[in-house]
Amino acid sequence: MVENGFEIKKLAELAYLSVDETQMVELKRDLKEILGYMERLREICTEGVTPLFHPDPNTQNVWREDEAIPEDIQSSFLEQAPSSRGSRVLVPRFVGSEESNG
Numbered sequence: 674m675v676e677n678g679f680e681i682k683k684l685a686e687l688a689y690l691s692v693d694e695t696q697m698v699e700l701k702r703d704l705k706e707i708l709g710y711m712e713r714l715r716e717i718c719t720e721g722v723t724p725l726f727h728p729d730p731n732t733q734n735v736w737r738e739d740e741a742i743p744e745d746i747q748s749s750f751l752e753q754a755p756s757s758r759g760s761r762v763l764v765p766r767f768v769g770s771e772e773s774n775g
Contacts, residue, residue, distance in 0.1 A: 681701050685692045692700060747760060756763040
C-alpha cells in the first residue's frame with residue numbers, strides 16, 4: 674500500500690510527471706482508493722469460473738489479412754493537394770506572417 678510521499682514522488686518520476694504537494698496528496702488518496710478496490714477484487718472467489726475472453730463466444734476475427742498493394746500513393750496525394758511543386762505540397766506561410774502577430 675502507498676503510505677508515504679516518497680513512493681508517490683517515485684511513481685511520478687517513473688511516469689515522467691511533475692507533481693506539486695497538493696497533487697501528491699490527491700494522488701495518494703486516489704492510489705489508495707484504487708489499490709483498496711484491487712484488494713476487494715482479490716477477495717472474490719473465482720474458483721471454477723471459466724475465463725471470459727469475449728462476451729459473445731460466436732465472435733470471429735473480422736480483420737482481413739495484411740496484403741501489400743502496389744500503389745503510387747505519392748501521386749495520389751499530390752493530386753489531391755491544393756497546390757504542389759514537384760514532389761512537395763505547398764502550404765501558405767503562417768509563421769512570421771502578419772496574421773499570426775495579432
